[in-house]
Amino acid sequence: xxxxxxxxxxxxxxxxxxxxxxxxxxxxxxxxxxxxxxxxxxxxxxxxxxxxxxxxxxxxxxxxxxxxxxxxxxxxxxxxxxxxxxxxxxxxxxxxxxxxxxxxxxxxxxxxxxxxxxxxxxxxxxxxxxxxxxxxxxxxxxxxxxxxxxxxxxxxxxxxxxxxxxxxxxxxxxxxxxxxxxxxxxxxxxxxxxxxxxxxxxxxxxxxxxxxxxxxxxxxxxxxxxxxxxxxxxxxxxxxxxxxxxxxxxxxxxxxxxxxxxxxxxxxxxxxxxxxxxxxxxxxxxxxxxxxxxxxxxxxxxxxxxxxxxxxxxxxxxxxxxxxxxxxxxxxxxxxxxxxxxxxxxxxxxxxxxxxxxxxxxxxxxxxxxxxxxxxxxxxxxxxxxxxxxxxxxxxxxxxxxxxxxxxxxxxxxxxxxxxxxxxxxxxxxxxxxxxxxxxxxxxxxxxxxxxxxxxxxxxxxxxxxxxxxxxxxxxxxxxxxxx
Ligand code: NAP
Numbered sequence: 233x234x235x236x237x238x239x240x241x242x243x244x245x246x247x248x249x250x251x252x253x254x255x256x257x258x259x260x261x262x263x264x265x266x267x268x269x270x271x272x273x274x275x276x277x278x279x280x281x282x283x284x285x286x287x288x289x290x291x292x293x294x295x296x297x298x299x300x301x302x303x304x305x306x307x308x309x310x311x312x313x314x315x316x317x318x319x320x321x322x323x324x325x326x327x328x329x330x331x332x333x334x335x336x337x338x339x340x341x342x343x344x345x346x347x348x349x350x351x352x353x354x355x356x357x358x359x360x361x362x363x364x365x366x367x368x369x370x371x372x373x374x375x376x377x378x379x380x381x382x383x384x385x386x387x388x389x390x391x392x393x394x395x396x397x398x399x400x401x402x403x404x405x406x407x408x409x410x411x412x413x414x415x416x417x418x419x420x421x422x423x424x425x426x427x428x429x430x431x432x433x434x435x436x437x438x439x440x441x442x443x444x445x446x447x448x449x450x451x452x453x454x455x456x457x458x459x460x461x462x463x464x465x466x467x468x469x470x471x472x473x474x475x476x477x478x479x480x481x482x483x484x485x486x487x488x489x490x491x492x493x494x495x496x497x498x499x500x501x502x503x504x505x506x507x508x509x510x511x512x513x514x515x516x517x518x519x520x521x522x523x524x525x526x527x528x529x530x531x532x533x534x535x536x537x538x539x540x541x542x543x544x545x546x547x548x549x550x551x552x553x554x555x556x557x558x559x560x561x562x563x564x565x566x567x568x569x570x571x572x573x574x575x576x577x578x579x580x581x582x583x584x585x586x587x588x589x590x591x592x593x594x595x596x597x598x599x600x601x602x603x604x605x606x607x608x609x610x611x612x613x614x615x616x617x618x619x620x621x622x623x624x625x626x627x628x629x630x631x632x633x634x635x636x637x638x639x640x641x642x643x644x645x646x647x648x649x650x651x652x653x654x655x656x657x658x659x660x661x662x663x664x665x666x667x668x669x670x671x672x673x674x675x676x677x678x679x680x681x682x683x684x685x686x687x688x689x690x691x692x693x694x695x696x697x698x699x700x701x702x703x704x705x706x707x708x709x710x711x712x713x714x715x716x
Contacts, residue, residue, distance in 0.1 A: 246425035248288035292436030308352035311431035344393035350681035355404035378406030380460030383453035391417035486694035491647030494640035495525035501652035509676030523648035563599035646688030
């Protein structure tokens with residue numbers, strides 16, 4: 233891989249502003265999912281290095297928390313500029329280890345950097361409160377202080393933005409961080425760490441531990457007494473387990489977990505808008521996002537019209553290696569992902585669904601799947617219950633608004649939802665009735681640094697981004713001033 237800044241390609245863990253190998257030199261492979269080629273090998277760290285990083289972060293906390301918000305903000309701003317300036321290299325690195333098309337990777341760098349910028353600004357707005365007193369000789373004051381050392385674990389599907397969405401609010405508040413990226417995409421994380429050092433963060437403020445043994449690193453992070461807060465983005469199953477582990481030391485937790493997003497097209501929708509929204513929501517990152525439209529409900533009267541337009545759009549999607557010009561759908565992350573899609577599609581067909589577009593592995597390579605549409609789906613199929621995490625649209629027909637809402641809420645997940653209508657009264661009614669943390673109305677792409685991202689029910693706890701995001705990293709302290 234030829235980068236204009238070759239130093240962005242790092243292969244050791246980043247502890248206390250230094251590049252650290254596993255003690256006995258153990259490494260693991262990072263591969264390109266489009267070709268299967270090994271890109272490099274990365275330090276395979278253990279609990280020992282994780283503890284080292286936690287200790288470094290603990291020391292750094294005493295330095296970092298004492299900086300003024302303005303000082304922290306200035307360093308973050310430098311980091312933001314460096315990430316933006318390195319956008320092309322970072323995007324190439326991301327496409328090579330994760331597979332997404334280069335244009336999407338560039339979009340993710342911009343999106344990821346926007347959290348650094350936003351929280352650099354928010355650092356200066358962590359206001360307290362003065363509360364009217366019930367007794368004349370007292371005053372009630374509330375201050376907010378950084379929680380302490382934060383441990384975090386992130387997934388492979390957004391190798392940069394899932395990291396900046398956690399690290400930025402944490403360090404803006406004055407916390408320090410030890411983060412483990414997904415084993416499939418550690419290179420983007422290490423490149424971010426390299427740029428953080430260039431930006432001038434003090435030793436130990438940001439630490440990145442690479443390992444392919446997530447369970448043993450996760451155990452240290454969730455049980456270590458010096459870690460005050462644990463933040464996780466990943467699957468609901470793993471999130472539940474890590475939350476349980478955190479109970480042993482009563483850590484504060486933030487969880488961004490799985491989704492099963494419904495996308496409803498009402499008969500009063502603007503069809504072009506609905507097709508565009510569904511396509512963007514479903515096929516971005518080859519369908520591997522937590523906010524992907526997992527179930528597309530289309531009302532009877534406009535069903536044929538919508539499907540006709542949607543098929544046209546899906547059939548024209550270009551599949552291939554993410555570095556090739558014009559490619560819109562890259563490979564899936566691994567063979568397990570391909571197996572899962574095949575299992576879900578075949579189970580649905582066995583229960584009466586019909587594949588009307590695609591449906592097979594794609595000739596571009598072992599990890600590529602054809603953009604697919606499956607019609608006649610129903611609530612009994614595994615397709616409607618599990619995250620598909622691939623380029624497969626599952627389409628359901630519905631009759632009334634009540635039915636659509638009932639179907640949409642019929643899941644333990646509650647992250648993102650979408651619907652399309654031109655009727656204002658319906659827009660309010662349905663938005664209020666959906667049990668989801670995020671509702672896209674006539675819009676299929678909804679993530680912004682300025683907006684609160686997070687789920688209800690088993691999709692998680694807490695919010696990332698927005699003015700609410702920094703609240704996850706502060707303690708509220710009540711000062712009672714007596715004898716006034
Ligand atoms: P995953 O298997 O839960 O992995 C996510 C992270 O957890 C990875 O770093 C992984 O490490 C680590 N991990 C796995 N098992 C662990 C364990 N026993 N202890 C500690 N850490 C462990 O999820 P995934 O399949 O990679 O990611 C996709 C999932 O993330 C989907 O469910 C998606 O919806 C969700 N997601 C949610 C959001 C959101 O904002 N709500 C955003 C993006 C993705 P290794 O990579 O080393 O295995």
